[in-house]
Amino acid sequence: MGPLIPNGVIPYEWNNIIAILIGIFFGFILEASGFSSSRKLAGVFYGYDFAVLKVFFTAALVALIGILYMDYLGYLNMEQLYIHPTYLWGAIIGGVIMGVGFVAAGFCPGTSLCAVAIGKIDAIVYVIGIMIGIFIFSELYTVFEPIYNGYFEGNITLMDSLGVNRYWFAFIFTIIAIVAFAASDMIRKRVKKIFY
Amino acid sequence: MVNRKTAKFLSFRYTILAIIFVVLAGGLVLLPKYEKHEGIDPGELLSNAVSPERYISTDELAHKIIGQDPSFLLIDVRSEDEFNKYTLPNAINITLKNLLDEDSLTYLDQSQYDVVLFSNDNFYADQAWILGNRLNYKNLKVLKGGINNWYKTIINPPIPTENMAAQEFDLYAFRKSASMFFGVVYPEQIKVVKKPVVKKVIPKKVIPIKKKKKMPVEGGC
Numbered sequence: 001m002g003p004l005i006p007n008g009v010i011p012y013e014w015n016n017i018i019a020i021l022i023g024i025f026f027g028f029i030l031e032a033s034g035f036s037s038s039r040k041l042a043g044v045f046y047g048y049d050f051a052v053l054k055v056f057f058t059a060a061l062v063a064l065i066g067i068l069y070m071d072y073l074g075y076l077n078m079e080q081l082y083i084h085p086t087y088l089w090g091a092i093i094g095g096v097i098m099g100v101g102f103v104a105a106g107f108c109p110g111t112s113l114c115a116v117a118i119g120k121i122d123a124i125v126y127v128i129g130i131m132i133g134i135f136i137f138s139e140l141y142t143v144f145e146p147i148y149n150g151y152f153e154g155n156i157t158l159m160d161s162l163g164v165n166r167y168w169f170a171f172i173f174t175i176i177a178i179v180a181f182a183a184s185d186m187i188r189k190r191v192k193k194i195f196y
Numbered sequence: 197m198v199n200r201k202t203a204k205f206l207s208f209r210y211t212i213l214a215i216i217f218v219v220l221a222g223g224l225v226l227l228p229k230y231e232k233h234e235g236i237d238p239g240e241l242l243s244n245a246v247s248p249e250r251y252i253s254t255d256e257l258a259h260k261i262i263g264q265d266p267s268f269l270l271i272d273v274r275s276e277d278e279f280n281k282y283t284l285p286n287a288i289n290i291t292l293k294n295l296l297d298e299d300s301l302t303y304l305d306q307s308q309y310d311v312v313l314f315s316n317d318n319f320y321a322d323q324a325w326i327l328g329n330r331l332n333y334k335n336l337k338v339l340k341g342g343i344n345n346w347y348k349t350i351i352n353p354p355i356p357t358e359n360m361a362a363q364e365f366d367l368y369a370f371r372k373s374a375s376m377f378f379g380v381v382y383p384e385q386i387k388v389v390k391k392p393v394v395k396k397v398i399p400k401k402v403i404p405i406k407k408k409k410k411m412p413v414e415g416g417c
Contacts, residue, residue, distance in 0.1 A: 065220050072227060167224040174221035178214045 002076035027114050036115035038106025038122055039196040045103050047191040050184035057177045064170050083155040090147050105129070235331045244329055251340040252312055254349045255367070258374040261285060268310040269303055273324045284314065284346065285378070295324050296331075305333045314339035314346075350374050 004010045010018070033055065034040050043049025070076040102108055105126045107115060112130070115123030137144060159166045236244075244250065260268060261284070270287040272279050279289040290300045304311060313321040313328075313336060321338045328336045339346070348354075353371035356364040376382070 061217060061221075065217070065224065068224050069220075072224070167227070171221040171225045174217050178217065181210075181214070 001074070002070065003080050006080055007077075026110075027117065030111060030114045031118060035111045036118055036120065036123070037196070038115070038120075041108070041111060042103065042106035043194075046194075047187050048194045050181075050188060053184055054181055057180065061174055061177055064173065068166065068170055083157060085155050086153040087148065088151040088153055090149075090151065093147065101126075101129075236329070241326070241330055245326065250325060250329075250336070250338055251318075252337045253340050254346045255370070255374075257284075257312060257339060257346075258350050258371075258377075262374060262377050267308075268312055271303060271311055271313050271324075272315070273313055273320050274315045278316070282343070284343070287314075292320055292324055295327055304328050304336070305331070307334050310335045310337060312337050312339055314342050316344055317342045351378060351380060 001007065001009065005012060005015055005018075030036065034051070035055075040049055041052055044052045067076060067078065067081075071078040098108070105112075105122070107123060107126050109130060112123045112126045116127055141148075153161075158164075159169050162169070164172075235241075270284050272283050272287045272289045273292050273295070274289075275291055276289060279287075283289070288303060290297075290303065294300055295304070311328075311333075313324050315321045315324075318338050318341060321342060325336050325338050341348075350371055353368055353375060356368050372382070376385070
C-alpha cells in the first residue's frame with residue numbers, strides 16, 4: 001500500500017502541499033518545545049539540558065520501529081523508501097563543520113530558521129553566516145568537487161554496512177538510546193543548574 | 197489538581213515509555229519471520245494480466261517488422277525443433293524452460309526494448325508473460341494468437357467478400373502487401389509474358405529497271 005504518493009494512493013500533485021503542511025507542523029512543534037532557543041540547544045554540549053538528544057533520538061526510534069512494523073504487516077514497502085546516498089568524506093567533513101557551527105552558535109540550520117521566524121537576532125546573524133558559507137562553497141566548488149562527489153558508497157544503510165539483521169539492529173539501537181537517556185539524566189543532575 | 201495516585205504514576209512516565217520502547221523493539225526481534233515474495237504484488241499481477249494492453253496484434257507486429265522498427269525484440273518460446281522449422285524474422289529462441297536462465301535475463305529484464313513473446317498459440321507465450329511479469333520485468337507483450345494467427349492473418353489473409361465494409365478491404369490490402377513482403381507470391385503477381393505478334397515485314401524486292409540506254413543515233417542521213 002505505502003508509500004502513499006509513489007503508489008498513487010494520494011495523487012502526485014499533492015506532494016508539495018503535503019510537504020508544506022508537514023513543514024508548518026514541524027516548525028510549530030520545534031518552536032513550541034523550545035528548540036528555537038540557542039541556550040537550550042547548546043545545553044547538550046554543556047550538560048545542563050539534554051532535550052535535543054532525547055527528542056531527536058526518540059523521533060528516530062519511533063520512526064525506525066514504526067516503519068519496521070508497517071513493513072512487516074505489509075502497509076509499507078521499505079524498498080521504495082528513499083535512502084540518502086553516502087559520500088563518506090563529504091559527510092565527515094561536513095558533519096565536523098556543522099558540529100562546530102552548532103556549538104558556536106547554538107543552532108542547527110532548521111532551528112535557526114525557526115528562531116528567525118520569532119525574531120531572534122542571534123539566529124538572524126547565524127542565517128547570514130549560512131548564506132556566506134553557501135557563497136564560499138559555491139565560488140570554490142571546483143576545489144571542493146572531488147570531496148563533494150568522491151568517496152561515493154551508494155545508498156547504503158547501517159544494516160548493510162554492519163551486516164546485522166535489521167530487527168536486532170533496532171533492538172540494540174533502542175537499548176543504546178535508553179542507556180543514553182539514563183546517562184544524560186545522571187550527568188544533568190551533577191552539572192550545576194543553569195536557569196535561562 | 198492531579199490527585200496523588202496519578203502524580204505517583206506520572207513520576208514513572210519516562211520509565212514506562214522506555215519499557216514500551218524495549219517491548220516494541222523486542223517484539224520485532226521475536227516476530228516469526230516469513231519469506232517475502234519476490235516481485236510484484238499479486239493484485240497488480242492480476243490487473244496486468246486482465247489488461248488487453250499486454251497483447252500485440254499480428255497486424256501491428258507486421259507493421260513494425262516492415263517498418264524496420266528497432267525498438268522491439270521477438271522471442272520465440274517454443275521448442276528448438278519448432279523454432280528451426282519456422283519462426284518469425286529475426287526472432288530469438290528462448291524456450292519456456294530456459295526463460296529464467298541468466299542468459300535470457302539480458303533480453304527479458306531490461307527497459308530499452310519492447311519484448312514480444314510468441315508461441316504457436318498464445319498459450320505458452322502467456323505462461324512466459326506471467327512468469328516474467330511477476331518478477332517485474334518491463335515491456336513484455338504477447339503476440340495475440342501466436343504463429344497460428346500470424347499464418348491466418350498475415351501469410352494467408354482471408355479475402356473479404358463483396359458485402360463487407362471498406363475497412364475490411366483496406367485491411368486485406370495491407371495484409372496482402374505484408375504477406376508479399378514476407379515472401380508470398382500471388383497469381384496476379386506472376387507476369388505472363390506474351391510474345392508480341394510481330395508482323396513480318398517482307399522486304400520489297402527491288403527490281404531495278406534497266407533504263408534503255410539511248411543509243412546514239414548511228415549513221416545519219
